[in-house]
Amino acid sequence: MRAALGSGLAWYVAAAAFVVAMEWLGRNSHGDGADLLATFGLLLLGGVLSALELQTPGIWMLGLKGFVERRKQALRDRFSVKVGVDLRGTPPLPTRAVPHHRVLVPVLAVWTALGLAGAFLPFSLRQSLTSVAYLPWFVLILTLWALMLGAAAVLAFAAAAWLHDRFVIRPSGRARPNRRFEVLCITVALIVIAVPGLLLPTWWALVGALVAFLGLVGTLCWTRCFDLQLAWRFPEGKTVYASSWHATLLKELSFVLLVWLALVLTGDGRHLLGQTSDPATFITGALGSALAWIGGVVLSAVFVISSVWLVRHRRGDPSLQVPTHVHLDGDAEVCERAAKELRRAGFLVRHGAEAERDDVRLEIVPEPMPLLDSSQPAWPKRVSPTALRAPELIAIIARRDQHQRRRRLVRGIESAFKAASRRTYVRGTGFWVAPHWWFVPAMTRDTSDDEWDADEDPLLSDSVAPPWRDILGHAPRAHAHEMLRALHVDFILVEDGVGFRGFRRVLRVLFERFDIQGRPIESRHLQGIQGLRCLVHEFTCGDPWKNDDYPEPDYDDISRARILHVFRDRGGEEALDELSPDRIGLPDLAPVGMF
Secondary structure: OHHHHOOOHHHHHHHHHHHHHHHHHHHOOOOHHHHHHHHHHHHHHHHHHHHHHHHOOOHHHHHHHHHHHHHHHHHHHHHOOEEEEEOOOOOOOOEOOOHHHHHHHHHHHHHHHHHHHHOOOOOOHHHHHHOOOHHHHHHHHHHHHHHHHHHHHHHHHHHHHHHHHHHHOOOOOOOOOOHHHHHHHHHHHHHHHHOHHHHOOOHHHHHHHHHHHHHHHHHHHHOHHHOOEEEEEOOOOOOOEEEEHHHHHHHHHHHHHHHHHHHHHHHHHHHHOOOOOOHHHHHHHHHHHHHHHHHHHHHHHHHHHHHHHHHHHHHOOOOOOOOOEEEEEOOHHHHHHHHHHHHHOOOEEEEOOOOOOOOEEEEEOOOOOOOOOOOOOOOOEEEOHHHOOOHHHHHHHHHHHHHHHHHHHHHHHHHHHHHHOOOOOOOOOEEEEOOOOOOOOOOEEOOOOOOOOOOOOOOOOOEOOOOHHHHOOHHHHHHHHHHHHHOOOOEEEEEOOOHHHHHHHHHHHHHHHHHHOOOOOOHHHHOOOOOEEEEEEEEOOOOOOOOOOOOOOOOOOOOEEEEEEEEEOOOOOOOOOOOOHHHOOOOOOOOOOOO
């Protein structure tokens, strides 16, 4: 007996007596105030027994721990999946929805319907259950309270984390605001969320969340044209399936919304639907009302922000080609006629206003001017109206626009490297550089760091630098997408210690390869770069990185992507190709269209 129960036999007897007393008192109580007192007593007793078990654990406690661990592992194997991205698309993967979406979403829908119907039941659920046995009701109400408190804590944390990230993720060069100001803003925001719940009807929050969710559904339908294909499989499975990112996001947000509705309607459905609240469940109703307002405000904000995020990324999608912008200086009437000629060539033309950063500037002059006059300043180029139809001028304008985009691309990547180098990293091997994807907002680390710095690190993102849209803009990212997709480079991993100067040399080779050939790049095309070793590897599902000389990046083994690794040269021998097969017959040209 002592071996089975461990030390503190008297405490276990007291625990049994406490359970019996709780059952008797629960049957004779008429409100959930008694449930709250029983919860405090149970927590106190559980703390004492846990302290005793830490000293000399009994056999039953060890068996219970083993049972809990086995059930956790079984649930993890049943519902957890490993998810990656499929950027190759060939060969196509079998399409299948993530399994827990097909199971949990219908279950939550039924639970929400039951909570809605329970608000109209003519009898109290508490009275019905406690008349038979109190302990089942106590377990039920304790689980409901824990879920509601946990949901409220998660929603409040999400709001505070989003506000924190707005202060941390900032354009390069902008000073970090004072931490006290950030804490003040977060506190005021949480108060703004909580105070209206005392003044306004709670059902306003439910209506607001549902309207915002419907708006998000419409936004997802509108932005399906730039959908992303996900790849996933079970932890112990071998078959990899494909799933739509838009559909997965919609199901995940539907899951969150249904969890919130189910908890709110179960806790305080009668009051929310205009009926008289049950005095026997006053505490439960108060928790349900608080969760309804907190969740309504936070989820409405999440849905609206997600819609804005999708619209912004749809408009700034790097896969959308950005036409060349030309700015004309000169006489208004002459510029208007010149603008018509340039628009026929596919350019966007403006005149009569200040030139913008991405504009190719031309000065329209009445007298004929040679296009390649070295005595005149290069830009803004002076041209006559009669030269606007010349194919040489169209090519010069297009090349000038390409040069400007590449300069901005290089400068933006350089600022990202500078921002990322301001701190040290404990884990990981390098940085992911992928400004050409809409779903990659900024430069990130190849793995999450163990140490978190509240002054520098965001909570909801892995970004280590300002967003690409702030430091690059749409046109340079569109050019990066055109170039890297032609070279079949999905991601670039830059190892620690390479620095931007070394990576700049890699960019020069990429620009040259794109200008001369425009075909997929291989490792042999990147040989001979001083101090660097560049390797191109196409990751497929379950294909690990196999190289004894260079470190293995922390990648997702479910994803399918072609990755360019930029490593520091370890000093090993590198067999240089004397003449690559695709360079036979081509002159040894300097990089074309450089920055």
